[in-house]
Amino acid sequence: MTDISMNADQLVKLDRECMWHHIIQHKIFDAVEPTIMVEGKGCMVKDVHGREYLDGLSGGVWCINVGYGEDRVSDAIHRQLKKLPYYAGSAGNPPSILMAKKLTELMPYLQRVFISNSGSEANEKAFKISRQYNRLKGKDKYKIIYRERDYHGTTFAAMSATGQPERIMGYEPLLPGFYGIPPVYCYRCSLGKTYPGCDIACARALEKLILAEGPDTVASVILEPITAGGGIIVPVDEYFNVIQEICKKYDVLLIMDEVVNGFGRTGKMFGHQHWDVKPDMLTTAKGIASSYMPLSVTMATNDIFKVFLNDPGDTLAYFRDISTYGGCAAACAGALENIKIIEDSKLCENSEKMGSYLMEGLKEFESLPFVGQVRGKGLFVGIELVEDKKTKAPVSEGLAGKVVAAVKEKGVLIGKMNRSISGYNNVLTMAPPLIIKKDEIDRIVTAVKYALEKCRI
Numbered sequence: 001m002t003d004i005s006m007n008a009d010q011l012v013k014l015d016r017e018c019m020w021h022h023i024i025q026h027k028i029f030d031a032v033e034p035t036i037m038v039e040g041k042g043c044m045v046k047d048v049h050g051r052e053y054l055d056g057l058s059g060g061v062w063c064i065n066v067g068y069g070e071d072r073v074s075d076a077i078h079r080q081l082k083k084l085p086y087y088a089g090s091a092g093n094p095p096s097i098l099m100a101k102k103l104t105e106l107m108p109y110l111q112r113v114f115i116s117n118s119g120s121e122a123n124e125k126a127f128k129i130s131r132q133y134n135r136l137k138g139k140d141k142y143k144i145i146y147r148e149r150d151y152h153g154t155t156f157a158a159m160s161a162t163g164q165p166e167r168i169m170g171y172e173p174l175l176p177g178f179y180g181i182p183p184v185y186c187y188r189c190s191l192g193k194t195y196p197g198c199d200i201a202c203a204r205a206l207e208k209l210i211l212a213e214g215p216d217t218v219a220s221v222i223l224e225p226i227t228a229g230g231g232i233i234v235p236v237d238e239y240f241n242v243i244q245e246i247c248k249k250y251d252v253l254l255i256m257d258e259v260v261n262g263f264g265r266t267g268k269m270f271g272h273q274h275w276d277v278k279p280d281m282l283t284t285a286k287g288i289a290s291s292y293m294p295l296s297v298t299m300a301t302n303d304i305f306k307v308f309l310n311d312p313g314d315t316l317a318y319f320r321d322i323s324t325y326g327g328c329a330a331a332c333a334g335a336l337e338n339i340k341i342i343e344d345s346k347l348c349e350n351s352e353k354m355g356s357y358l359m360e361g362l363k364e365f366e367s368l369p370f371v372g373q374v375r376g377k378g379l380f381v382g383i384e385l386v387e388d389k390k391t392k393a394p395v396s397e398g399l400a401g402k403v404v405a406a407v408k409e410k411g412v413l414i415g416k417m418n419r420s421i422s423g424y425n426n427v428l429t430m431a432p433p434l435i436i437k438k439d440e441i442d443r444i445v446t447a448v449k450y451a452l453e454k455c456r457i
């Protein structure tokens with residue numbers, strides 16, 4: 001039963017019998033075989049039947065940044081596993097210390113690194129730090145503001161900070177103390193405005209909300225630099241200046257969620273580095289070790305950290321948080337090597353260059369009647385499909401899925417957003433490994449063209 005070399009049919013049968021897959025209606029497996037991947041090299045993955053695909057999704061959820069089969073990462077992990085696989089609690093180990101040092105060099109404005117396992121968990125820590133930090137300073141600032149359409153994770157606080165009702169419905173009640181501001185989504189401005197005449201009202205909504213809730217009660221605001229799962233939405237250039245100014249004015253900590261954006265995905269090492277903004281805290285995961293191991297971090301300034309040192313006695317005034325696997329030595333060793341590869345091989349530059357090339361190829365499809373907008377930054381691109389370009393009405397349910405299936409026929413994997421409750425979130429997504437080359441981009445564009453034509457878009 002434990003033989004992973006068993007044949008394809010046996011594995012498919014067992015998958016159908018035992019697995020409960022993430023974020024999918026299992027009924028689909030009555031008609032469609034579950035996908036089972038068995039190996040990968042570079043940008044290519046092979047499924048259990050031996051079919052090869054160009055992975056335009058970096059492992060399904062945008063995280064294999066250096067590609068598959070990168071021996072430098074797996075060897076670093078293996079070496080560390082043999083030397084010291086694990087020792088955690090309140091202790092450190094050389095790879096975690098060196099990784100922390102490296103991250104603070106990449107972002108000198110953030111000097112402390114707290115290590116955990118997943119993006120959701122990293123955000124939980126950020127929320128806890130932002131609340132306790134304020135309480136240690138004698139303030140009861142506890143409210144947390146998020147942006148509609150942003151996603152911050154699956155755990156309850158992270159979900160309470162998530163602006164996608166489709167991820168929440170059925171799991172309520174959420175936690176109290178979380179409040180949303182409008183998305184920075186010019187294609188469908190929820191405030192009915194048009195850029196640039198809008199005075200960035202979606203960012204200024206933050207100030208209105210802080211004033212309405214009471215500045216003395218608001219601890220932090222969490223934002224993705226570029227909204228990922230909510231539709232690959234790139235903010236306008238002025239956005240973060242306005243946000244940062246408001247945060248400073250009301251002593252609200254700015255938390256940047258770089259779980260997807262981080263490590264070259266958008267053409268810079270971190271997404272927020274496209275703009276002149278310095279977060280007080282930052283969370284990241286996925287690309288940090290290219291997901292060869294689970295790993296996430298929560299970073300903070302020394303100004304925040306120092307407040308946790310002001311213990312006047314035995315008051316438990318320190319960050320009383322622990323994750324058993326936080327600081328896993330092997331994961332951190334993998335991350336260190338992964339970051340070195342991103343730097344040595346200039347993968348941020350490649351992400352920017354190949355991303356522009358991909359965008360150029362896909363932009364042509366904007367002339368098609370059902371392609372509303374092609375958008376993105378670096379190797380992170382989305383195509384929003386609409387029934388009608390004028391009304392921007394959503395395409396019928398299932399069409400995005402048909403396009404993805406048609407792209408797959410051509411041996412290329414791309415993704416789509418899950419349907420949103422408001423119906424419009426029909427966005428095709430592309431986020432290939434950062435090592436991708438021009439001819440592979442051509443293959444993606446050709447496959448998307450074939451699929452859009454086949455599905456009559």
Ligand code: PMP
Pocket residue numbers: 061117118119120121123151152153154224228229257258259260285286
């Ligand atoms: N933040 C963002 C922006 C994400 O996209 C995700 C996951 N896709 C998370 C947080 C949660 O990460 P995880 O799934 O590792 O908990």
